[in-house]
Structures are given as C-alpha cells and as structure tokens.
Amino acid sequence: MKALIFIPLFVLLSQAACTQQDKTTDLDYTTATSGQEPLPDYVRQALNSETLADTVARTEEEWLKLLTKEEYYVLREEGTERAFANEYNDNKKEGIYYCAACHNPMFTSYTKFDSGTGWPSFYAPISKERVKEVEDRTMGMVRTEVECARCGSHIGHVFPDGPEPTGLRYCLNSVALDFEPKK
Template sequence: MTDYKVKKTDAEWRAQLDPMDYQVTRQAATEHAFTGRFWDHFEDGAYKCICCGAKLFESDTKFDAGCGWPSYWQPAEDGIIERVADHTHGMIRVEVRCQNCGAHLGHVFDDGPQPTGERYCINSAALDFVPRDK
C-alpha cells in the first residue's frame, strides 16, 4: 500500500466529507451514471480531489464519453494518479486513486481519444472544481 502524504482517520474523513463523497472516495463506491455534479459540466478550469485538493484533471482534457461520468483523456500531471488492479464485481479493471491521499476516483480504460487513448472515468463525488481565472 502506498504511503500517502495526506493521512486522516476514518472519523476525520467522515467529518470532512458529505456521505456520498465519503462512500465514493473512502469506500470505493460508485455514484449512479448521469447523476453526479460534473458528468455534463464543461466550464474552463481544474478538477481537484474532494479530499485533499490536489489538482487531478484540467478541463481541456475532459470529453463526453457518453458513459454518465466525467471522463478525461489525461491527468493534470504525471504521478498524481495511482493505478491499482481491481478484481471486484467479477471484472478486471484498473482503479485510479489520488496519489496524494488515496481517495478512490474511479477507473481508467483504454478506449479513450487520442493522444493517450485512455478514458479516466471518474466519480463526480471524488471531485471539486475551480474555475480558471479569466
């Protein structure tokens, strides 16, 4: 297991996060498709980790994958996303977590657009948004 920079007790995470954000980020739950606050959000800015504030994705890498969750073709910077093998629910997937605090974000798939060919399928509950200064 990764030694994360941001460490809090379960009680501290529960006090900081609303129930859905907690379930998604700390218990690897998934919000229902087409229900999250950012699935159809295309404002200019940055998407940050709801738990620790680390910048995870830029709006210019977001695209409509038609899946009902925010989708990005590249993280904001190398090394900010941790990849973990996920064998739950009878599937083999790659879970993605915030490298800074270990928050579960979603999964990454190899069916995204170029130039990376990747689709980071992320729960809105794992994200906060900061508009770019005009």
C-alpha cells in the same frame, strides 16, 4: 513456405502494436490537448501550489467528519455514483478538477471529453504523479482503479477505450472531485 512468411510478419505487426501502445504511456501529461501545447499559467500555478510531498493521512473517523455521506461512500469505500445524475458530467467550463478529499489538482478541462457514459471523462491527468493506478478485481472483473496519489482516495477507473492522444478514458465520480473554474 507461407507459414515461414506469416510468422515473421505476425511478430513484426505485434511489435509495431506494442510500440504504438508504449508511445501513449510516454506522453507528457503536463501538456494540453494535443500533447504539445503547454498548459495555461493558472494550471501550472495550481500544480506548483499543491505538492505531493504534502501527503494527507487521516483516520477513518477524521474522514467521516470531513466528508459528506456520499463523498465518504465513493472516496473512502470505493463506491460509484449514479451515471448521468452527477455534477460534472456535462460541465463545459474551463478549469481544474481537484480531489474532493485533499485538494490535489488531478485533471483539467483541456483533457475532458464527452464519453457518453454519464460520468466525467478525461483522456489524461494533469500529471502522471497526481494519480495512482491500482488493479481492481472487484465485481468479478479486472479493472484499473484511479486513486488520488496524495491521500489514496478512490476517484474512479481508467479504461483503454478513450480518444487520442492517449487512448485512455479516465471515468471519474463527480462527488470525488471539486472543480475550480479558470479565474
């Protein structure tokens, strides 16, 4: 009798957990911290000025000429910069974070938080269309890589241990980002 009660209860709880998880993936990322407040005009202007239709495709030789050695290592060779020794981990200024390779606006200071990991972390991109998530099986583990949706450059990884409202932590390389403060 106990088993008959336990099984439906387990199924119900499992469905509730999956439903809760699905809610975070339906979040409108074009809104600010609470998921309800509209983003400021300067963020919307940046999104409107840079379209994803302007896909950036370059040869590796062209990337080598355009990027510094460290940028090339991270953006094109999928490297990682050292924790705590990067430009944007402690940045508290209000503004927009762009892909360092193609100037695609991807993250805003509204969703940035201190994760304690030593890399700049965000709980959501400006828009889901601005980033691409790809399965990464390197280093003997399965992770989710974050790439720029416009040029395919490696930006960092996303993990399911971030704060609400998404529960995600986009852990990014500063060298893969350019920051423009609010004007």
